[in-house]
Amino acid sequence: METQEATHTVGQLARLAGVTVRTLHHYGDVGLLEPSGRSAAGYRLYDADDVDRLTRILYYRDLGFGLDDVAALLDGDTDTVEHLRHQHRLLTERLERVRAMVTSVEREMEAHMSGIRLTPQEQLEVFGETWDPAYQAEAEERWGDTPAWEQSQERVAHYTKQDWIEVKAETDALVADAVAAFEAGVQPGSDRADAVAERHRANLNRFYDADHSLQRQVAALFTEDERFAAEYDRHAPGLARWLREVIEANADKHT
Structure with a gap:
């Protein structure tokens, strides 16, 4: 924190540090940051050393230290390195929790963006453990500019949990x-x-108007996308290719 003046009023220091005047008064009341001087009118004045001390106070506060711990660190009554190691462990644990929360929120965002209005727990109940909202994001990237995708989003926006079941x-x-x-x-x-x-x-028509030509395009994924193939073939090896051939043979009769 840089300063060009030798002294600052409490208001000036508050603006410089981005804190409230009330905060500075509290730091003074608890003996954490006492002003170095007073003006002729009795107002608090802070010099360059006070500004430096406040910088360190705010640094330790950002790390999560309580005021008593900050005072101990600044006044040399404790092992600074050991305190920082302890705080590092706490921050690392907090970071892992935040990352997990971010991942959860991102997955829920993907589900909502895909039009599926179910909570993560409901998605698990309906679709099972293999369900991944990321598939919907991938589908949007592939077909997001098509009328079928737009139509599907309009329809599923009104689907209830019972509809998905x-x-x-x-x-x-x-x-x-x-x-x-x-x-x-x-x-x-x-x-x-x-x-x-x-x-x-x-089944496709629940989501969009699927003629036989569009159904044929979907069926192509049964063998071209290894995830589709694996999903069908886990029920019976070769099922994915057979189902594609079945759909194509039927489509040939209508196109």
């Missing part, structure tokens, strides 16, 4: 039926396979 139940049922058809050897283009494809399109 129903979506999840429908999706789970669709996957279960797809696995059963796949394991039974159902061929793409057959009536049973087409029924699976149409159920998948109906």
Whole structure:
């Protein structure tokens, strides 16, 4: 903190240090920062040493030290290094807590920006432990400038927790039926396979108007994006490619 004058009134020092006059009065009352002099009218006056002491007081206060500890540090009644080590440990622990809070807030922001109006706990209840709001941010980056994305945001903005539970139940049922058809050897283009494809399109239509051409684009991700492939194939190895072929065969009949 720089100063050009040898003395400062309490108001001048308060403005210089960015604190209140009341704070300086309190520091004086507890013996932490007593003014070096008084004016003829009895007003407090602070010199350069006082300014330096206040700088150190504010530094230690920013680190989280209490006033008694600050006084001990400044007046040499304690081991400064040991105090700083202790405060360093406390600040490091606080930093880790803040980082965890920031991460939690960021994830909730991503979820809200994606249009999903659920608390983190509700997201976990509905979607399970594998749910990651970052997927929504990635989807926005990929399709954010499309009419389908805009339409999906308008629709899900009104979805309740019960709506999401129903979506999840429908999706789970669709996957279960797809696995059963796949394991039974159902061929793409057959009536049973087409029924699976149409159920998948109906699921998409909860979010946006999905014609067969748009559904085909979504199905391409089942094999081109390893995360989609892994999600389907964990139910039955090869399911992702089979489901894509089923959707494409059905789309060929309508385009």
